[in-house]
Amino acid sequence: MTAPSDARARGTRLPRVRRRRQLLSAAQEIFVARGYHAAAMDEIADRAGVSKPVLYQHFPGKLELYLALLEEHSEVLVEKQREALESTHDNRQRVTASFQAYFDFVAGDGEAFRLVFESDLRNLPAVREKSEHTFQRCAELIGEVIRQDTSISDEEAHLLSIALVGMAETSARYWLNNHGSVPKDAAEQLVARLAWRGISGWDLNRSDEDD
Amino acid sequence: MTAPSDARARGTRLPRVRRRRQLLSAAQEIFVARGYHAAAMDEIADRAGVSKPVLYQHFPGKLELYLALLEEHSEVLVEKQREALESTHDNRQRVTASFQAYFDFVAGDGEAFRLVFESDLRNLPAVREKSEHTFQRCAELIGEVIRQDTSISDEEAHLLSIALVGMAETSARYWLNNHGSVPKDAAEQLVARLAWRGISGWDLNRSDEDD
């Protein structure tokens, strides 16, 4: 079942940088599949077709290995988000692009999103801060857009952004877990529509009517 | 700092049911503060002013102790949610009540919500299923309401519900972490407004306009 994606010819020597990349890749598979705690350094080494001390020649410890991956993928998410928002000046399309970015992130790169969104190490301050900071940066990018077009206060704009990011993250994760029930495009569009209806023309009607 | 909330007179004997409740309470404090993995059975026993074997006379193991708490608080959340949606027939108020329920849940009972929303044991199938099932039940409650008033398909209604629940959970957690920046009422209202604008009159305008 688990194809040894990189454990080619157990016994091949590799130059340092190549080996490092491969170790990161093996570690990602294990951490994603098992979480931090259930992941064993032995298993990561095995997966890379190498013995444990090799791992320790590249990373000082399990935690640092994990943090390296977390850092990398957090950056990817924020970058995707930035690109999405810069891809157009039409706010309606920005919303769509932003959700697409979230869905893409969740759909991509061996489920690495689980490190960022579902870490079982969030009780460690270093990890909690990294995750939350990533989240905040995404929200901040969206917040800027909102502020540009509404007379809303900074704090309220930020809270709205948080809510939207939460919506994106949650629905993207749900969509992935239930692959097949709804096609990606449709899911993105649906949730984007919900968000757009929610924020567009915010200033206009301060009175809330029922249906 | 950490008041020994229940560790009265180390050396007091307690009848079985009373002791059990107290152990659950001590366990909750520790699990919430440290997460499952970093929580030590010794510390839980200490916190309860009791030695470790007592713990094992009430619960077969660490996992079962944890699951008991998870189960309990999951039920509380779903129940709060059900009450909120049954508290009125006006959908606009339903939305507000629903978000209030989430904020209340997060604000209440010694931050027990962290067990449900931030468990570091989600890689264990039993826990993952429990958390996800709780989430789904909340979404389903909301989904029923949505379906009653729209011509939307079941699957789409469900995805919308998921998105809304994610919004509620995320914003409630954020609000709690940044207590003081926004008062509870204001946060609830703001996010409820966002959600209501998003879903109300969904069927009417199938065309999306920009601002």
Add this chain to the structure above:
DNA sequence: CACTCAACTTACGCGGGAGTAAGATGAGCG
């Protein structure tokens, strides 16, 4: 007042996994 049984204690076994010491191997260079 002795007897019983639930409630509690101290002190330990033991497994699992992170990290390491010491040695083997082999690719490339002089």
Add this chain to the structure above:
DNA sequence: CGCTCATCTTACTCCCGCGTAAGTTGAGTG
């Protein structure tokens, strides 16, 4: 062709924390 040094291996040590064996205490009952 043999030297060197980076790469890699085997085979440990050690700690931490769950779970338990065996024994103690004391409240209530006949």
